[in-house]
Amino acid sequence: MTTETEAGPKNWLRERSELGICALLVVLGVLVLTDALRIPTDFAQRGPVGPKAVPILVGSLLLVVAVLLARDVLRGGRGEAEGGEDVDLTEPADWRTVLLLCGAFLANAALIGVVGFPISGAILFWGAAYALGSRAYVRDPLIAAGLSILTFVVFNNLLGVPLPGGPLMEVF
Structure with a gap:
C-alpha cells in the first residue's frame, strides 16, 4: 500500500513532464558549447565573425530557453494539447x-x-x-535532378561551400 507522500513526487513530476524537455535543452546546449569551445582558433576566418560565434550563440540560447521554460513550468504553465488544424488526431501515424x-x-x-x-x-x-x-514518374526525377544541380552550383560555386561533386565535379 502506498502512502500519499510516495505518490506525491510521482504525480508532481507527471504534471510537469515539460521539465524533461528542459533537461534535453540543457544537455544540447552544453554539448554545443563544449564543441564550439573546441574549435581551433587557427581556423581560417573570413570577416569579423569567427567560426565559434554562431555555435556559442546557439548553445547559449538553448540554455536560456531551457531556464525560461523550466521557470514557466515550475510556476504552473502548461503547453496546450495539439489541436491539429487539418490533422485528424484519432488516426494513427503514417509510418510508411x-x-x-x-x-x-x-x-x-x-x-x-x-x-x-x-x-x-x-x-x-x-x-x-x-x-x-507524388507519383509523377517523369517530372519528379527531372525536378529533383535540376534542384540538386542548382543547389550544388549555388553552394559550391557561388557561396564557396565545397560539396562533394563525385563524377560530375568535372562538369561544374
Whole structure:
C-alpha cells in the first residue's frame, strides 16, 4: 500500500513532464558549447565573425530557453494539447511515409561521398517527393535532378561551400 507522500513526487513530476524537455535543452546546449569551445582558433576566418560565434550563440540560447521554460513550468504553465488544424488526431501515424523519408535521407548520407551531392541530392529530393505522395514518374526525377544541380552550383560555386561533386565535379 502506498502512502500519499510516495505518490506525491510521482504525480508532481507527471504534471510537469515539460521539465524533461528542459533537461534535453540543457544537455544540447552544453554539448554545443563544449564543441564550439573546441574549435581551433587557427581556423581560417573570413570577416569579423569567427567560426565559434554562431555555435556559442546557439548553445547559449538553448540554455536560456531551457531556464525560461523550466521557470514557466515550475510556476504552473502548461503547453496546450495539439489541436491539429487539418490533422485528424484519432488516426494513427503514417509510418510508411516516415520510413520512406528516413530511407531517402539515409541513402543520401550513404551515397554522398561515393557519387557526390548532385546525384545523392537528386535521390533525396525524388525520394522525399515519392514518400509524400507524388507519383509523377517523369517530372519528379527531372525536378529533383535540376534542384540538386542548382543547389550544388549555388553552394559550391557561388557561396564557396565545397560539396562533394563525385563524377560530375568535372562538369561544374
